[in-house]
Amino acid sequence: MKPKPKLTLLAETFNVSVATVSNALSGKGRISPDLAQRIRDKAREIGYVPSSAGRALRTGRSGVLGLVLPDISNPLFPQIAQAIEQAASTRGYGVLIGDARGSSEGQSEAISRLMERGVDGMLVIPRRGTRVTDIRRPLAMIDSPSTPGNTVSADHRDGGVKMGAYLAELGHRHVLIVAMSSRSIVQADRIEGVKQGLGERARVELIFTDDIAEQDGSVGSLGLADYIARGVTAVATLSDLTALRALTELQGAGFSVPDRVSVTGFDDLIWSSAITPGLTTMRADMAEIGRLAVEALVKSIERPDQAERTESGTVKAKVDRVPMALVIRSSSGEARSAETQP
Amino acid sequence: MKPKPKLTLLAETFNVSVATVSNALSGKGRISPDLAQRIRDKAREIGYVPSSAGRALRTGRSGVLGLVLPDISNPLFPQIAQAIEQAASTRGYGVLIGDARGSSEGQSEAISRLMERGVDGMLVIPRRGTRVTDIRRPLAMIDSPSTPGNTVSADHRDGGVKMGAYLAELGHRHVLIVAMSSRSIVQADRIEGVKQGLGERARVELIFTDDIAEQDGSVGSLGLADYIARGVTAVATLSDLTALRALTELQGAGFSVPDRVSVTGFDDLIWSSAITPGLTTMRADMAEIGRLAVEALVKSIERPDQAERTESGTVKAKVDRVPMALVIRSSSGEARSAETQP
DNA sequence: ATTATCCGCTTAAACGATTAATCTATAACT
DNA sequence: AGTTATAGATTAATCGTTTAAGCGGATAAT
Numbered sequence: 001m002k003p004k005p006k007l008t009l010l011a012e013t014f015n016v017s018v019a020t021v022s023n024a025l026s027g028k029g030r031i032s033p034d035l036a037q038r039i040r041d042k043a044r045e046i047g048y049v050p051s052s053a054g055r056a057l058r059t060g061r062s063g064v065l066g067l068v069l070p071d072i073s074n075p076l077f078p079q080i081a082q083a084i085e086q087a088a089s090t091r092g093y094g095v096l097i098g099d100a101r102g103s104s105e106g107q108s109e110a111i112s113r114l115m116e117r118g119v120d121g122m123l124v125i126p127r128r129g130t131r132v133t134d135i136r137r138p139l140a141m142i143d144s145p146s147t148p149g150n151t152v153s154a155d156h157r158d159g160g161v162k163m164g165a166y167l168a169e170l171g172h173r174h175v176l177i178v179a180m181s182s183r184s185i186v187q188a189d190r191i192e193g194v195k196q197g198l199g200e201r202a203r204v205e206l207i208f209t210d211d212i213a214e215q216d217g218s219v220g221s222l223g224l225a226d227y228i229a230r231g232v233t234a235v236a237t238l239s240d241l242t243a244l245r246a247l248t249e250l251q252g253a254g255f256s257v258p259d260r261v262s263v264t265g266f267d268d269l270i271w272s273s274a275i276t277p278g279l280t281t282m283r284a285d286m287a288e289i290g291r292l293a294v295e296a297l298v299k300s301i302e303r304p305d306q307a308e309r310t311e312s313g314t315v316k317a318k319v320d321r322v323p324m325a326l327v328i329r330s331s332s333g334e335a336r337s338a339e340t341q342p
Numbered sequence: 343m344k345p346k347p348k349l350t351l352l353a354e355t356f357n358v359s360v361a362t363v364s365n366a367l368s369g370k371g372r373i374s375p376d377l378a379q380r381i382r383d384k385a386r387e388i389g390y391v392p393s394s395a396g397r398a399l400r401t402g403r404s405g406v407l408g409l410v411l412p413d414i415s416n417p418l419f420p421q422i423a424q425a426i427e428q429a430a431s432t433r434g435y436g437v438l439i440g441d442a443r444g445s446s447e448g449q450s451e452a453i454s455r456l457m458e459r460g461v462d463g464m465l466v467i468p469r470r471g472t473r474v475t476d477i478r479r480p481l482a483m484i485d486s487p488s489t490p491g492n493t494v495s496a497d498h499r500d501g502g503v504k505m506g507a508y509l510a511e512l513g514h515r516h517v518l519i520v521a522m523s524s525r526s527i528v529q530a531d532r533i534e535g536v537k538q539g540l541g542e543r544a545r546v547e548l549i550f551t552d553d554i555a556e557q558d559g560s561v562g563s564l565g566l567a568d569y570i571a572r573g574v575t576a577v578a579t580l581s582d583l584t585a586l587r588a589l590t591e592l593q594g595a596g597f598s599v600p601d602r603v604s605v606t607g608f609d610d611l612i613w614s615s616a617i618t619p620g621l622t623t624m625r626a627d628m629a630e631i632g633r634l635a636v637e638a639l640v641k642s643i644e645r646p647d648q649a650e651r652t653e654s655g656t657v658k659a660k661v662d663r664v665p666m667a668l669v670i671r672s673s674s675g676e677a678r679s680a681e682t683q684p
Numbered sequence: 685a686t687t688a689t690c691c692g693c694t695t696a697a698a699c700g701a702t703t704a705a706t707c708t709a710t711a712a713c714t
Numbered sequence: 715a716g717t718t719a720t721a722g723a724t725t726a727a728t729c730g731t732t733t734a735a736g737c738g739g740a741t742a743a744t
Binding site: 348349350360361364365368370371392393395396397398399400401 | 699700702703708
């Protein structure tokens, strides 16, 4: 059991001061190339690892970013977490997670906890309708382009437009949009997009699963059969989880997908490609979003002078929205022509 | 813009030394109750937050745990992450995430990164067949009771037994088990359990989706129709994702679930309750597992003398396995009697 | 010969908290 | 009165790193 190597140990073995060792390792200051190399070699050999606490205390930076999510159990979380962890670790930062547990108070608490832990900056995926305030550190917000203070996010409206246009092209003129929450900005943007993409001539109906759950008391049927009877040929959901509900409900009721009715989702979650039929959905380039958000945040941390801010005080990325991509699988197809309908 | 409050600021306003302030806030040392209270009030008023770097440097502890996962994109991740974040923050610890990105090298790198960040201990969900080594800090491992060094985990074998027994009780005598990887200890334990639960008399077939993917080249059909033709009345998958594949494949092929064939899953992932029919599955008490793992880890950090270790050096929890619970929904039902089969 | 310039390294002061050791009145006891 | 406890503070060291400033001595410029 050797003592954990510190700068002083290294300094002693070379009979130099710790300052020289520090310079050798950091590459700053003036030091003879030869000695510097020898110190670096030795450091690697004995497995020297700088103390993050010592460094943090001196430099005032911890090298850690906070990631605050509305609810970790949201199935979108893995995608975002992975993208951000990747982007952060590439840039030499660690990621501390904070769960809002579905409430605004939880969100505030999570933010406080992370602040107390000394994060250098924060990435927040806000709970709908919450304002993040009292942050004295750089903050990147990931929500939707139309959210005030949004740093970068998928262009949900664009995604909606693409999905709507795709369905229109397949001949769908009567579409049911199934959203979850009426208070989510993301969902609102998607709704708008889908409507626009479908065009003026299309007949569009809209339901919210949250409302159904409230009336119904539990997670029951969406009652899709009625809509199909009324002539709906496509069910455009705004999340893959809803798409899954719709798809299984329809399949269980004997409606063939996509022959009788098309079903589409959003977000390309893990199961979209595993089910039969494969789910046509809209994918966000999470890796890119994570990269941009982290890049902007890190820039704001390391070069506060050069970094731009939004009016809300959040950091500004090079672009504030990244386009979504249509992933066509087998759950969507041409609309059943009107005359062959029962 | 006031300067960030430190101990010295507090000390100055009360004309006492920083030591006194520190004592007042920590409750240690000797200090007059009155002054202590006044200091605490003032500290709250001006929003004093101790510097984690200063404290970490002095005490040698960061108050942060590392969480290493084989692959964040695994849909099981949200459950675990949420449970652990909750348990950790209850005990005053933060959670730093590390993604192994599916490889053993990635796992080693993730562990190194977290070590360099100065975590006090680590929670590792190991990639199958990897040994975690060279950790000079308390380590909790979450995998399966039969994994050497396992700290605590769901009792996967027990879950299998319960599922098998349940199916047997429903009259299923010919069951297809669909596993994913043949190299996963967790899955092996579940397989064993299901077989035992079904009993000697049952006829059991077993396939691995990884093998199919290799032969097939892509994520294709599981070919379940053949098995049903051969008399299989229940498909017991070892993960909800596989269950979803099976369920949709069967529904799409016109087999009624559960009338014609029962389908069961494992893990009670988010969609199990959203689909139609609701998926009968096996749930692990993640909150409890997280609690136990964090408790054991924290104990080992804060009272190294009292903490027990396994032979592998990992920390030992009060119990090393927590039972799984059968969640009966609508995807399972009585076996179709042999005579009514085609 | 004098001054200026660099190089290569050392000195020493932070950063902000914790804590063992010490000091000083005051209270308590004989 | 003299001794001893004790409460309530202070002093000062320490954690490990970074970094501005300084210091000889050699080389170059004037």
